[in-house]
Amino acid sequence: MNGLPPHIAQVICGHKNIDTTIGYKAVYPAETIEAHRAFIARRRASCPGEEYRIPTEDEWDAFLAHFEKRKVSIGTCARAFGSPCIHEHACVRCSLLRPDPAQQARLAEIRDNMIARIAEAETEGWLGEVEGLQVSLTGAKDKLSRLDAQVDRRTRVVDLGLPSLITDRTADSQDPDSSRRAR
Numbered sequence: 001m002n003g004l005p006p007h008i009a010q011v012i013c014g015h016k017n018i019d020t021t022i023g024y025k026a027v028y029p030a031e032t033i034e035a036h037r038a039f040i041a042r043r044r045a046s047c048p049g050e051e052y053r054i055p056t057e058d059e060w061d062a063f064l065a066h067f068e069k070r071k072v073s074i075g076t077c078a079r080a081f082g083s084p085c086i087h088e089h090a091c092v093r094c095s096l097l098r099p100d101p102a103q104q105a106r107l108a109e110i111r112d113n114m115i116a117r118i119a120e121a122e123t124e125g126w127l128g129e130v131e132g133l134q135v136s137l138t139g140a141k142d143k144l145s146r147l148d149a150q151v152d153r154r155t156r157v158v159d160l161g162l163p164s165l166i167t168d169r170t171a172d173s174q175d176p177d178s179s180r181r182a183r
Helices: 006-013 018-022 029-046 057-069 101-124 127-155 169-174 176-182
Strands: 075-077 097-099
Touching (some): 006 018, 097 101
Antiparallel strands (some): 075 097
16 A cells, blocks of 8 residues: 555565455556556665666676676586686685586596696695695585585485375274164
């Protein structure tokens, strides 16, 4: 009644269907449109006007580039828009990388390559290199174990057992009313 859009009232009330929310008050399309327009007008009046300007070409390109930067070879980075990557895009070690299950073989290949590189660095005495590679190796192993667990959850068969019917036929014979009915 105070201009709150019905779909927001639906979420607040926890209704799965908008018809349930609308059932509490007869809401007509024209009334809904006017209430929503009033809500938007109040919201825009309380926000700075520069939020509603058309973005420049550079701003739009930066916005679109954000999503391209977040797609790495083995998954998608879940960092917030505009935030720098502290891992310098060595995302195998990043906890925000969401690996793509289709890239599991590629991730295993990266893990195996790191193991070989660690062995080479150890024989050459490159201790700093060994330390950095071990951090990345731990991240790769973690990502692989998460993917394995994800696949396991999807393919695991859970035995719920067979339902049993409880039929107590002796209860009928002991019921005093059943013996009276039989007479």
